[in-house]
Amino acid sequence: MIYVGCGERGNEMAEVLEEFGTLNDPWSGRRLMERTVVVANTSNMPVAAREASIYTAVTMGEYYRDMGYHVLLLADSISRWAEALREISSSLEEMPGEEGYPTYLASRLAAFMERAGLVETLSGDFGSLTMVLSVSPPGGDFTEPVTQACLRSAGAFLMLDTSLAHRRHFPAINWFQSYSLYESKLTGEMAKRVAPAWEEMRRRCRDILQQEESLREVAEIVGIEGMQDSDRLLLRTAERIRTGFLAQNAYDADAFSPPEETLKRIMMIVSAHDRAGELLASGALLDDALLAGDEEREVNP
Numbered sequence: 001m002i003y004v005g006c007g008e009r010g011n012e013m014a015e016v017l018e019e020f021g022t023l024n025d026p027w028s029g030r031r032l033m034e035r036t037v038v039v040a041n042t043s044n045m046p047v048a049a050r051e052a053s054i055y056t057a058v059t060m061g062e063y064y065r066d067m068g069y070h071v072l073l074l075a076d077s078i079s080r081w082a083e084a085l086r087e088i089s090s091s092l093e094e095m096p097g098e099e100g101y102p103t104y105l106a107s108r109l110a111a112f113m114e115r116a117g118l119v120e121t122l123s124g125d126f127g128s129l130t131m132v133l134s135v136s137p138p139g140g141d142f143t144e145p146v147t148q149a150c151l152r153s154a155g156a157f158l159m160l161d162t163s164l165a166h167r168r169h170f171p172a173i174n175w176f177q178s179y180s181l182y183e184s185k186l187t188g189e190m191a192k193r194v195a196p197a198w199e200e201m202r203r204r205c206r207d208i209l210q211q212e213e214s215l216r217e218v219a220e221i222v223g224i225e226g227m228q229d230s231d232r233l234l235l236r237t238a239e240r241i242r243t244g245f246l247a248q249n250a251y252d253a254d255a256f257s258p259p260e261e262t263l264k265r266i267m268m269i270v271s272a273h274d275r276a277g278e279l280l281a282s283g284a285l286l287d288d289a290l291l292a293g294d295e296e297r298e299v300n301p
Contacts, residue, residue: 001032001072002064004039004057007050007080013040043080050084058115061129068125073116077134078109082146098145106149113153156180169247175209194259201266205241208273212238229286230277236290237273245269 005013016038023032037060041053054075061071075081082105089102097103118128133154137147140162151157157179164172180186190198215231224232245265257265279289 001035001074002037002039002057002061003074003076004041004053005076006041006053006078007043007084008041008076010042010044013042047084047087050081051088054078054081054112058112058129058131062115065119065127065129066121068121068123068127070128071130073129073131075131075133077136078150079136079138079146082109101145105145106152109146109149110153155182169242171248173246175206175246176213190259194263197267198259198263201263201270204270205245205266208234208238208241208270229280229289232286233273233276233280233289237269240269240272241266 003016005016008016017040020033020036020038021031024030025032025035037057039053039057039060041050057073057075061073064071082101085105085108086101090096090100094102097105102108113131113133116129116131118126120126133150135147135150137144142148142159157177159174159177160172161174161177162172164170164174187199187202211234215227215235218231219227219235224235227235276289280286
């Protein structure tokens, strides 16, 4: 694992170095720093060093990748690297592009990102280099040049939403703005390796959350009590998906969930929703339908 702090504050980098030294690798039980390289570039360093920091990190990543290792490169943040690039370009009196960034910003980012990937070494082993890059657009403006250049080249994008963070929903990943270009391949593999229902559950989960988004404005106008029982049921199920499936407890010892456990959890929520919907259609009250749906979920975990 290679971490590069590009333009980080000095005290934050000191905290990273101090905290990383106390962490243990959950896989081997040994110190995490035994397989971690930290490239420390603080904000008081020259802009040339900041511009070179990510290239230093990716070169080291390629070195270990060519040895047959699987390397994870973490860079924080590409926005500060681009600011250094803009300052260097301005000093060289180059032609400025949008918002003063050099016109070759997008090509430089694309050339950097294309160095990630899976390779076969000369010895016949396989090594890989995976990049997780953070972008911090000023004021949360996703139309600014650095973010747009990253979106044109990156294969996956996770948007951190401040409104979710304010509601104490962590990880605060916006499930509508985030995307992955590998979605179809991943769902196909999950359908083969885990269960054929993977794609259907993913689609149902997304549909429920999208319907909740459209019903939220209606709920703010007429109130929850003024809505139909079917809509109130959907809002209740969407809340369960958000809090019981998409949110992670900060005090939970589990660092991740296996795919089988992930599928089981969402199937419990969706099956309870379907059971309650059937009871509502047959004339049952909402509270009775919700109670029966919860009992169904407990019987069929």
